[in-house]
Amino acid sequence: MGKRCLLIIAIWVLHLSAWGQTKQKLSLQQSIEIATDSSLQAFRVKNLYLTNYWAYRSFKAARLPSLNLNVTPLQYNREFTKRYDPDNNIDxxxxxxxxxxxxxxxxNQNLDATGGSFFIDSELGFFRNFGETRFSQYSSVPIRIGYTQSLMGFNAFKWEKKLEPLKYEKAKKQYLYAQEEIAESVIQLFFGLAMAQAEFDLAMENVASSDTLFLIGQERFKIASISQADMLTLKLDAINARNSLKNVEIELKKATFGLSNYLNLDDNKQPEIIIPEPPRPIHIPIDQALRLAKENNPDYLANRQEIIEAEREVVRTKREASFNADLYMSAGFNQVAPTVAEAYRNPLQQNLVSIGMRIPILDWGVRKGKVNMSRNSLDVAKISVQQREQSLEQEIIVTVSDFEVQQDMINSAEEALELAVAAFQATRQRFVIGKSDINSLTLSLNRQKDAQKNYISALKNYWLSYFRIRKLTLFDFEKQESLSYLFDHMHPVN
Structure with missing residues (x-):
């Protein structure tokens, strides 16, 4: 008896020494919060969002006036140039x-409505000629106002105004969607570790129980209360229990490392899972889930983006295939003089109007083919979007229905676990006093193990279903509010 107790104690000592000095108790909610804040996956998700955030900021900035300075500090030129000699009538x-x-x-200011650009500028130039005739000149444009516009062409600014806010809104929804995906991964790892911990605890208890029963069996065998076959079975159970404990400990270490690595925990802290209590019932109407998904799910925004981009391509190819004209107008003042001061004195009016035209005459159907291709692409995009939205609606319906089932499964699994534990304890006591055989005891122990696994699996499936619904709808059904409150809390300034 003493040797086996020492063996169990030694196993525990090795177990603790291999796992480090400190334990960090973690609930499911704490694990999710750590993962969404400090994990490497969360870091990646945040940076993906920031990429889209700065792209949107760039779009907004492009709608404001821009100030530009274009400078040619020095340009020196020495070359042989062909000139006409009027005296000899030769070049x-x-x-x-x-x-x-x-x-x-x-x-400069871009105009979304027209696709043109308005500008105001001022210019100063200096020119010095070397050679037989040396002279210097300053050329000034004190102020010039101008406008450039494609009269019949494609207005890229207009389509950017449609797309960029939509893309940024999609980026925000994708950020929240990715946060819920992180939560799903945590649930898998959390309950994987919970299952490994439960199996380890059962294995430890099984080692102690099998050793105790083996000692009791030896005493009963001495008085011929049990057969030699039962005695050998008890011994085999004790050996198998110790072997199972070693295997279970390996799996426990793997599960612990998996969760610790994902949460990016300190190497000196090992997580110890706190199994969550059975959740309170939550009713989620399917109609509400479908409506919220259409309002919040980034896939719907991605579908809208795909359609708009396909429509943009149709308009672009049609405009490029037709007659086009570009307009350039400017009005201002300029002057040329040998000094800077004189270059700004009595400036002369400068006006410029230019219209350039491009008229397609014959291209053997190239432009027509591009237009037809873009139209077909739009039709394909519409069909693809319709199919994806139908699949998404089906996924929402199945997930919500599965969630309702999982709530019932938890209640039955919890009841089964309580019954299995009570039955094993009763069977164990009956075996100790000689009123139950070894087969009944083994069967009762296996039922307890299965009930424990089923209960943890039911909890895992429940929380997976719940967070999948949160992911698909981006809605917190416990607080009855959109998950955008998380985004607004973390990113108060857009």
């Missing part, structure tokens, strides 16, 4: 040397 090459410098400051 000759002459050496030409020049120095040029210029600067331009402009304010």
């Amino acid at each position: 000759i090459y002459r050496v030409q040397q020049s120095l040029y410098s210029s600067g331009n400051v402009s304010i």
Whole structure:
């Protein structure tokens, strides 16, 4: 008896020494909070969101006036240039040397409604010629106002205004969606460790119980109360229990490492799972889940984006296939003088109007083919979106229905576990006093193990179903509010 007690104690000592000095008790909610805040997956999700956030900020900034400075500090040129010699009526090459410098400051504003660009600028240039005739000139444009516009072309600004806010809203929903995916992964790892811990505890209890029963069996065998076959079975059970304990401990270490690694926990802290209490009943109407999914699920926004992008491509190819004209207008003042001061004195009016046209005449059907391809792509996109939305609705209906079933499964699994524990304790006591055989005891122990596994599995399936519904709808049914409150709390400024 003493040797076996020492063996059990030794196993526990080895178990504790291998696992480090400290334990960190974790509930399911704590594990999810740690994962969504500190895990490597959460870091990746946050950076993906920030990429889309800065893309949206860039879009918003492009709608504001921009100030630009274009400078050519120095441009020196020395080359042979062909010139006409009027005295000899011939062309000759002459050496030409020049120095040029210029600067331009402009304010530009893009217009979404028209797709054009409005600008105001000011320019100053300096030119010096070297050679037989040396001279210097300053050229100034004190102010110039202009506008450029594609009269019949594709308005990219208009489509960006449609798409970019939608893409950013989708990015926010995808961030929340990814957070719920992290929660699902945590649930799998959490209950995997919970199952491993439960099996380890049962294995430890089984080692102690089998050793005790083996000692009792030896005493009963001495008085011929049990057969040699039962005695050998008890001994075999004790050996198998110790072997099972070693295997279970390996699986426990794997499960512990998996959760610790995912949560990015300190190496000196090992998680110890706190099995959650049975949850309170939650009723989720299917109609409500479908409505919330259409409002919040990023897949619906992705579908809208796909349709808009396909429509944009149709418009772009049609505009490129047809007549197009570009308009450029500017009005301002300029002057040329040998000094800077004189270059800004009495400026002359400068006006420019330019219209360029592109008229397709013959391209052997290339443009028509591109237009038809874009239209077909739009039709395909609409059909694909319809199929995906039908599949998503079906997934929501199945998940909500499964959630209702899982709530009932928890209650029955909990009741079965209580009965199995009570039955094993009663059978064990009956065996000790000689009123039950070894087969009944083994069967009762196996039923207790199965009931424990079924209860943990029922809890896992319940929480997986619940968080899948949260993921699909981005709605907290316990608090009865959209998960956007999490986003607003973490990112108060857009």
